[in-house]
Amino acid sequence: MSEIVNTEQAQAWNGPEGAHWARNQDRWNAVNEGFNEPLLDAAGLAEGHRTLDLGCGAGQTTRLAALRTPQGSALGLDLSGPMLAEARSRAAREGIDNATFQQGDAQAHPFEPGAFDAAISRYGVMFFSDPEAAFHNVGRALRPGGRLAFVCPAEPSLNGWVTAMSVLRDVLPLGDFAAPGLPGMFSLSSPDRIRAVLAAAGFRGVAVDEVEAYGTWGHGADDAAEFLLNTGPGRHFLGQVDTAAQDRARQVLTQHLRGYEAGDGTVRLRSTSWLVTADRPADPTAA
Template identity: 80%
Template sequence: MSQIVNTEQAHAWNGPEGVHWARRQDRWNAVNEGFNEPLLDAAALTGSHRTLDLGCGAGQTTRLAARRAPDGSATGLDLSGPMLAEARTRAASEGLTNVTFTQGDAQAHPFAPGAFDAAISRYGIMFFTDPEAAFRNIGRALRPGGRLAFVCPAEPALNDWVTALTALRAIVPLGDFDAPGRPGMFSLASPDRVRAVLTAAGFRGVTADRVEAYGAWGRGADDAAGFLLDTGPGRHALSQVDTTAAIHARRALTDRLRGHEAADGTVRLRSTSWLVTADRPVAAP
């Protein structure tokens, strides 16, 4: 593994959080895959593109990028050993030969200059300790004129899973989800901040379009509640209360999620995100 500067995130994603996501990858894909097509379309991939997938996790978007560019390649980069092991297994089982996965920190990884035509990310670029430095490093990895496209969450109040959890504050302690400027899920929730960071990192033509998708969080309200409470924020909140409060919280969350059950029982929650695109200048700085 190359140099790591984001040590706190590396510790988390190679520990319980990474194991959680690797084991539940199909469930997380069901939550987030509504953003796949918009993301890949925005990246404008062609048959010979060399694509870098940042924070690729277990590699669903990496594999999709590889399929869009059968004469090119797709490289997934992530801090998490557990998720990368799952990514490699899935790529092999699908017979993909133009996919590779690398464990590393995008903020400091020694990319070959101009090695990629496009860089993409589905929820993998909000955790940098120094976003400007990270995107500058990513920019160097793109050829002049290369495209950056990523999806990151919009403000917490526009995401149903957040509002469902925060409704439990009277029962369990929940921290603030909105921490602009700090590494975390909503660190780039402001499009003005996104534009400022990318422009300072040398990108041009920055756009940020709001997009929504309804993800499948579970088969029935109780199943979805259990899954939500098994996420990082949910586990942290429950670890601070006794069994009685934890049971109360799950019942309250289940009741709230019943209003989101579809006719087939699937709980669908809205996720609202920014679909961001930017280009490395042809005359690179």
């Protein structure tokens, strides 16, 4: 494993949070996979392209990129050992031999300069402790004219899971849990912030477009509520109250989610994100 500078996040994603995501990868894909096609289309992947997947987690987008470029390759990079183990296992089971995975920190990983034609990420770039340094390092890893494409959450109020958790304000000590912060889920929720970070990192032609997708959070309101409360934020808030308040939180959240049950029993919530594209200048001296 290469040098890690984002130590707090490395500790989190190699602990209970990483284990939770690895164990529940199918569920998280059901939540987020509506962004896969827009992301991969925006990356402009072509035959023979070499793709870098940032914060790849258990590797669904890495494997999809590899399948789009059978004569090329896809490398998934992540801090989380548990999720990378799942990624390698799934790639092997699916017979995708042009997808590989490395544990590392994109802020400091020693990428070979110009080694990739494209860099992608589905919800993996919001947790950098130094975003400018991370994106500068990623830019060096792209060939001149290479493309960066990523998806990150837009403002909290446009995301159904935030709305759902917010109904628990009278039960759990939520505080301003979805406020933009660094690093954090909503650290890039401002388009102006995204443009400033990428410009400082040397990217050009930055475009920020709003995209929406509905994800499946569970099969029935009870199941979806339990899943939400077992995420990192949910576990954190439940751990601060007694058993009675925990039970009340489950009841309140379940009741809220009943309003989102579809005819087949699934609970689907809207996610609103920014689809961001940018290019490394074709003239490296311009970066």
